[in-house]
Structures are given as C-alpha cells and as structure tokens.
Amino acid sequence: MYIFQINASFYTRLVRYIKPRLLMMWTITLIALLGGCVSTKEPSPYAYTPSPNPFQDVVRAQERALEQGKLLLVVLGAQWCHDSTGLAERFSTQEMDLILRAHYETVFVDVGTLEDRRKITERFAYPNYYATPTVMVVEPSSGALLNRTSMDIWGNADSIHLDDYLAYFSRYPAMTEMQKAQLISWKPTNEEVAYNKEQAARLQRAYDKLGPLLVEDLNGNTPEGLNALWKEAKTYRTELQKTLVKRAELTLGEKGDNGVNTKPALRHYNPFSWEQN
Known part of the structure; x- marks a missing residue:
C-alpha cells in the first residue's frame, strides 16, 4: 500500500x-x-x-x-x-x-x-x-x-x-x-437597505401572484395571461438584480463594462398590470 x-x-x-x-x-x-x-x-x-x-x-x-x-x-x-x-x-x-x-x-x-x-x-x-x-x-x-x-x-x-x-x-x-x-467588510448604504427591502417585498408579491398560475401550468393547464405576467415579473427582477450587481461592483472598486464608475440609480418602477386593477 x-x-x-x-x-x-x-x-x-x-x-x-x-x-x-x-x-x-x-x-x-x-x-x-x-x-x-x-x-x-x-x-x-x-x-x-x-x-x-x-x-x-x-x-x-x-x-x-x-x-x-x-x-x-x-x-x-x-x-x-x-x-x-x-x-x-x-x-x-x-x-x-x-x-x-x-x-x-x-x-x-x-x-x-x-x-x-x-x-x-x-x-x-x-x-x-x-x-x-x-x-x-x-x-x-x-x-x-x-x-x-x-x-x-x-x-x-x-x-x-x-x-x-x-x-x-x-x-x-x-x-x-x-x-x-x-x-x-462590504456593507450596503442605509438607503440601499431600505430600497432593496421594499423592492424585494414587491417582487415576492409578484411571485405570490404567479405561483398558483405556475402550479396550473405544471399540471398541464396553462392559464390565460400567465406568459404576459411572467414576462413583466422577469423584466422587473432582472433589472433589480442588475442594479444590485452594478452597485456592488462599484462599491468594491470594480469598474463596469463601459469603464464608468457611476452607480446606477435606485429607480422606481411603474405598477405591474395586476397592481393597476
């Protein structure tokens, strides 16, 4: 051995x-x-x-x-x-x-x-x-x-x-x-903490809306409007994550893809279609 x-x-x-x-x-x-x-x-x-x-x-x-x-x-x-x-x-x-x-x-x-x-x-x-x-x-x-x-x-x-x-x-x-x-040692600012918490809660409400529709779809019965609502939520969550990543990159001293060190704004979004009803 x-x-x-x-x-x-x-x-x-x-x-x-x-x-x-x-x-x-x-x-x-x-x-x-x-x-x-x-x-x-x-x-x-x-x-x-x-x-x-x-x-x-x-x-x-x-x-x-x-x-x-x-x-x-x-x-x-x-x-x-x-x-x-x-x-x-x-x-x-x-x-x-x-x-x-x-x-x-x-x-x-x-x-x-x-x-x-x-x-x-x-x-x-x-x-x-x-x-x-x-x-x-x-x-x-x-x-x-x-x-x-x-x-x-x-x-x-x-x-x-x-x-x-x-x-x-x-x-x-x-x-x-x-x-x-x-x-x-990285920490978000107080403004970022409040913003992220608010937007994460809103995203979860979108997930709660989509969850039952997804169950129907997985059971072979695609509900009307699922694809449109899914697209809305995907656009929103993708933008949120992109903002998180870019702000973290710049806080940690990394430059963005375009070499600019300006942080993206903590933007506010229009209501979802189901929030307008």
Missing part, C-alpha cells in the same frame, strides 16, 4: 498563488489519488427536494462548513426550471463533484412554485432570489457573499460550459485572506 504525504507549506503556497484552472486540476488529481471519489450509488446531493424547514437546512450547512473549514454554497432553484436542473447536472459530473466535495458544504434549496425564501437570502445580506437558480458562495464565519458581483450569470446556468463551472468554483477556495476581507 502506498502512502501519500503532502508538505503543508508547499500546498499552502500552491493554493495562494496558483491560477484557478491549475488549482482545479491539482484538486481533482489529488482527491482521485487519495481515493476521494464518491460512489455513484450514493444519492445525489444536488437535487431540489422539498424540505419542512429550508432555512434550518441552510443554518446547519453553514455550521458544518465552519467546522470543516469549507465555504458554504447555497443554491436556490426548482425542478421545473431548466437552468436549475442544468446546474444540478453540471454539479453531478465527476469533475465538479470533486471540487464541491473538497471545498464546499453545498445545500440545495427548493423554491417550489416561487415560494418566499427571503429569510435565507437576507441571512447573507441579499434581498431575495431574482432568478432560478440563485447561487451563493458564502464565507461561513462572517456570512459574507464572495460572489456578490457575479451572481447574475447563474440565471443562465444551463448555457454555461462545464469548463467555466470548473474555473468559477475553483476560484473562491483560492482567494487570499485579503481578497476575502474586502468582501467581508
């Missing part, structure tokens, strides 16, 4: 300085050598399964992450959403599973038919879920979101190549303490 020994200081330097893709390859190889592959007979942890208390599931996962020295990974999604199931399929690949098991305590949260999950997102200073899936990479001791400025990409999770998944989720375990510290 062979015994593999790893020099701790060498590995620390490797994690600190190596590029994300090389770190990813090292992690996969190392775990495979140490016999860390998981049997395919085990039930997949990457499933949107209804739970009697999803908030407590997240709390317990955060506690386990802290105990094990891992990052917390919270995914809010639904089985009816093709981007949610697309992400679950990528997570279930051998390459991604190795990375996730090595570096993350992962918890999948079923949002059902657009049920209220604000208690979970607010725990990590995020107002609501604006897409399915919503992917949250969390530093467990502080509850800080490490991927705050890139969460919006996962609304198109099924269109993202596996190589990009591997690079993305290898990036956060390789972050330095200094890089994490900037994100841990």
